[in-house]
Amino acid sequence: MAEETPTFESMGLDGTVLRALADMGFSEPMQVQTTCYPLIMDGRDITVQSRTGSGKTAAFAIPFAQSIVSPDLNAVQVLVLEPTRELAIQVAAECAEVCAHRNLEVLPIYGGAPIGPQIDRLKKGVQIVAGTPGRVLDHMRRKTLRTGSIEVLVLDEADEMLSMGFLEDIKAIIDRLPARKQTLLFSATVPDDIKRLASRYMVDPEHISLSADYVGVHEISHTYYQVSGMMRVKDLIKVLEIEKVESAIIFCNTRKDTTAVARYLKKAGLDAEAISSDLNQSQRERVMERTRSKKLRFLVATDIAARGIDIDDLSHVINYTFPTSPDVYIHRTGRTGRAGKTGKAVSLVGPQDVGHFYQLKLTHRLDDGNDDRAYRLRRLDEA
Numbered sequence: 001m002a003e004e005t006p007t008f009e010s011m012g013l014d015g016t017v018l019r020a021l022a023d024m025g026f027s028e029p030m031q032v033q034t035t036c037y038p039l040i041m042d043g044r045d046i047t048v049q050s051r052t053g054s055g056k057t058a059a060f061a062i063p064f065a066q067s068i069v070s071p072d073l074n075a076v077q078v079l080v081l082e083p084t085r086e087l088a089i090q091v092a093a094e095c096a097e098v099c100a101h102r103n104l105e106v107l108p109i110y111g112g113a114p115i116g117p118q119i120d121r122l123k124k125g126v127q128i129v130a131g132t133p134g135r136v137l138d139h140m141r142r143k144t145l146r147t148g149s150i151e152v153l154v155l156d157e158a159d160e161m162l163s164m165g166f167l168e169d170i171k172a173i174i175d176r177l178p179a180r181k182q183t184l185l186f187s188a189t190v191p192d193d194i195k196r197l198a199s200r201y202m203v204d205p206e207h208i209s210l211s212a213d214y215v216g217v218h219e220i221s222h223t224y225y226q227v228s229g230m231m232r233v234k235d236l237i238k239v240l241e242i243e244k245v246e247s248a249i250i251f252c253n254t255r256k257d258t259t260a261v262a263r264y265l266k267k268a269g270l271d272a273e274a275i276s277s278d279l280n281q282s283q284r285e286r287v288m289e290r291t292r293s294k295k296l297r298f299l300v301a302t303d304i305a306a307r308g309i310d311i312d313d314l315s316h317v318i319n320y321t322f323p324t325s326p327d328v329y330i331h332r333t334g335r336t337g338r339a340g341k342t343g344k345a346v347s348l349v350g351p352q353d354v355g356h357f358y359q360l361k362l363t364h365r366l367d368d369g370n371d372d373r374a375y376r377l378r379r380l381d382e383a
Contacts, residue, residue: 006034016101017065021058024097030055032210037063040184045205047185047198056186057091060154061098064128068152071103074125075149079177081133081170083160085110086288091156092130104128109145111135112281119144133161133169140176147177158187158194159327164304167193174201188334189327220333222345224357226377229350233264235380236320236348240270243346248316250300251332253324261320262300272298275306303328306335317345322353326360349377 006029008021029037032050039046040063050056060080069077080095082088085108092108099106109118109131115138122129122144129136129145139145153174155161161170183202187194198205223243227235236250250272252258258274265272273296275287290296303323314336323329336343349357357377 011037011062013062014066017062017098020065020098020100020102021062023100026058030058032056032208033059033062035208035210036060036184039206039208040068040182041066043182045183045202046208047187047190047194047202047205048208048210049187049190050208050210056156057094058098060184060186061095064095064152065099065102065104069099069102069104069127071127073127073149076122076126076129076145076147077149078128078152078154079136079147079150079173080128080130080154080156081136081161081173082130083132083157083164083166085112085132087157088130088132092128095128095130099128106130109135109139111138115139133166133173137169137173140173150177150181152182152184153177155183155185155187155197158185158197159189159191160331162191162193162197167197170197189330191327220336220343220345222333222347224347224349224377225380227348227350227380229352232320232348232350233261236261236318237265237268237270238380239318239346239348243316243344245316245318245346247294247297247314248299248318249306249314249332249335250298250318250320251306251323252300252302253321255302257321258300258302262298265298265300270298271296272300274300276302276304303332306332315343317343319345319347322347322349322356324356329360 008018008026008029011029011034013021032048032055036046036048036056036059040060048056048059064078080091082091088108088110092106096106105126106128107118107121107126107130109122109129111132111134115135118135118139119142122139131139136145140147155170161167183205185194185198185202185205225235225239250261252261255276255278258276262272262274273287273290275284279287287296287299291299300320317333317336319329319332323332333345336345
């Protein structure tokens with residue numbers, strides 16, 4: 001007898017939570033949600049290897065709304081740490097939607113914004129805080145974020161936070177939290193520093209691997225074009241034509257390349273903009289608004305500049321320059337094929353990239369096996 005497909009109703013969720021999920025357009029739970037829910041409700045520490053876009057925000061927001069967070073206690077009970085301000089805002093907004101009918105207050109706190117309004121909101125009382133490590137630690141030191149009632153800590157996009165140099169801030173934050181708390185760690189990849197963090201600060205954690213060592217999932221197809229490396233930007237335009245790419249994030253390894261690629265695409269009559277740390281916040285927000293509203297065809301970005309970018313229905317990710325590590329490849333390509341939708345990852349592989357390409361091939365797998373055809377390099381001049 002075939003197993004029944006899980007539903008939100010079969011998870012035993014309260015009617016108010018079911019109504020919020022319906023309002024959000026969620027028809028059935030995703031794997032990360034059904035897997036994590038009973039463990040979180042049982043108070044277990046968990047480490048979850050699951051890529052961005054797999055539904056993991058709702059995976060922790062649903063148990064918070066169900067019963068873990070009490071609307072009767074006017075104090076912070078959950079702290080969610082995020083690597084960027086964009087993710088803090090986005091995760092707080094989704095948590096608020098899931099908790100919409102439970103009378104729970106959710107607040108994003110992050111740097112680059114006035115601290116006064118955040119202090120005022122904290123004084124009035126919120127139950128869930130989603131914030132960046134630097135600003136969270138600032139509030140803790142000011143004693144404007146009181147930690148005595150915090151029962152759950154979420155380390156979201158943990159590998160990104162560590163790669164951005166937040167380890168010491170995270171340690172300082174944890175040292176200020178109650179010893180008895182539940183810790184939930186979510187990460188697309190699990191390098192050694194994540195394992196060390198888990199072993200030091202978590203109690204007998206349950207390890208859940210939903211992406212394992214795969215560079216993608218069944219919803220993503222991966223294509224690799226062998227290019228000469230001499231006129232890569234011309235090769236890029238040819239690839240965009242061959243693949244019939246309507247819109248995409250185009251990843252480069254350097255800021256210099258993002259500027260050059262965006263400029264060349266514009267000269268070719270293609271709508272493109274570069275985003276890098278050279279932009280101020282208002283310029284960045286303008287580019288991001290064009291991207292999210294689907295008014296920008298090609299966003300050209302470095303890995304650092306793209307952190308926190310979360311775009312629905314992104315059909316393509318293009319690696320203009322091949323990433324130098326498999327983990328970076330996972331993060332880049334995981335921005336398409338999300339929430340059950342299909343997507344395509346397309347990479348340009350020049351002579352200097354062959355070593356990184358074979359490192360990816362040797363250390364990771366695609367979808368459902370070691371099928372070398374998945375890693376076949378296509379000669380651009382034969383495509």
